[in-house]
Amino acid sequence: MKIFLVEDDTKLRGLIKTHLEKYQYDVCAIDDFEKVGELFEKSEAHLILMDINIPYFDGFYWTTQIRKKSKSPIIFISARDGQMDQVMALEYGGDDYLVKPFSYELLIAKVKSHLRRAYGEYSDLKEERIIKQKGITFYPERLEVKCNNQTELLSQKEGQLLETLLSKYPEVISRQELLAKIWDVESFVDDNTLSVNMTRLRKKMDCLGLEDSILTVRGKGYRLVLSMSE
Structure with missing residues (x-):
């Protein structure tokens, strides 16, 4: 490398x-x-x-x-x-x-x-993964998310956050779980880092017409709120 x-x-x-x-x-x-x-x-x-x-x-x-x-x-x-x-x-x-x-x-x-x-983790994949949920289509390897005929390009961390939220939809995911899963070295990451990245992801979801789609559950974590049909 x-x-x-x-x-x-x-x-x-x-x-x-x-x-x-x-x-x-x-x-x-x-x-x-x-x-x-x-x-x-x-x-x-x-x-x-x-x-x-x-x-x-x-x-x-x-x-x-x-x-x-x-x-x-x-x-x-x-x-x-x-x-x-x-x-x-x-x-x-x-x-x-x-x-x-x-x-x-x-x-x-x-x-x-x-x-x-x-x-x-993904270097040996032969086929591109596609994750779909309630009208959202996410391409993890391309870091592209599509909805309402709109496309947004995510950063690596934004993509990992969205993938985790989609994979656990509609469950609540704790901040500790997100930190451990995405940054690995949880003890070395400021909690504010997660908040900043989540804010950036929310802005991009807003651009797709998905306002208020990432809900903060006080004292527990985050979860996706999607009302669109499949």
Whole structure:
């Protein structure tokens, strides 16, 4: 698996690269921050580690550009530890956030988790899966959801949330179950991360004409509320 590393601190970039290579990852660590998008396309990387404060354009900008062409997992690595920075990272298309300084064990755990979720479970499937429920058609591998002759493209985490909600419909799914199922390393994920991703999914469901389709059940979790016919 190839990792695309965007970090302007030369020393830290070298340390991260060396540590990842110990786990047999192929690391493309760039030092030309004016051409991040172009270099990412050439790298054909499976996962991106993205700093926020980099020359020319910040990591938020480059994440939005990458998201136009790729669904590869993006983990932000930044010294900015404010809650709003982490919310913005998710809003701009990131999948996870690590605050510097972080342990390399946690970095490796998150990299493995995201690669497993993005490629390991579905990589050998011969036929595309299609999940249908009450007028909704979801294509997990394409991360596309269709309803009312409209189509929305989801992020990796949004897709995993929707798949879980559809598979358990109409049951209530607890926040703890969603965190454990989708992020694997539950203890390392801020509870707010789930709320942010669920809000993003709700907005896309609204665009499909499915307003109020994800119900928050106070003290229990979430469930789908669908009234359309099959």
